[in-house]
Amino acid sequence: MRKTWGSLVLAIAALLFxxxxxxxxxAAETPQTMLAAQIRTQGFTCDKAIGATRDRKRSxxxxxxxxxxxxxxxxxxxxxxxxAAKVEPLP
Numbered sequence: 001m002r003k004t005w006g007s008l009v010l011a012i013a014a015l016l017f018x019x020x021x022x023x024x025x026x027a028a029e030t031p032q033t034m035l036a037a038q039i040r041t042q043g044f045t046c047d048k049a050i051g052a053t054r055d056r057k058r059s060x061x062x063x064x065x066x067x068x069x070x071x072x073x074x075x076x077x078x079x080x081x082x083x084a085a086k087v088e089p090l091p
Contacts, residue, residue, distance in 0.1 A: 035068045035077050039087050046070035 036049035048071040055076070058065040066077045067090070078086040 031066065032068060035066055035079075035085075036070065038079075038085050039068070039075060039077060042084060042087060044075065044087050044089075045072060046075070047072045 030052075031054075032049040032052035035052050036046040039046055046068070050069040050071060052066050052068045055065040055067055058076075058078075063078055063080045066079070068075045068077050074090040076088040076090055078088075080086075
């Protein structure tokens, strides 16, 4: 029984720490998915994040501005360290 249990634990650990799984997790964390998740927590609707582009003209060293395109709306999202994002719906 102990040998089977140990083998099972090793198999699970190998699966959890496999490079392929970690690559999939990293690939899922794109700016558009992170921004969409953040604005959803602040009460805005983003059904499906389509893309995010950084607005270099409006960005500053301590404030990064993004334009987030969702399937149902477009938002300007301003992010600053340790603060909630400022979200502006765009026409």
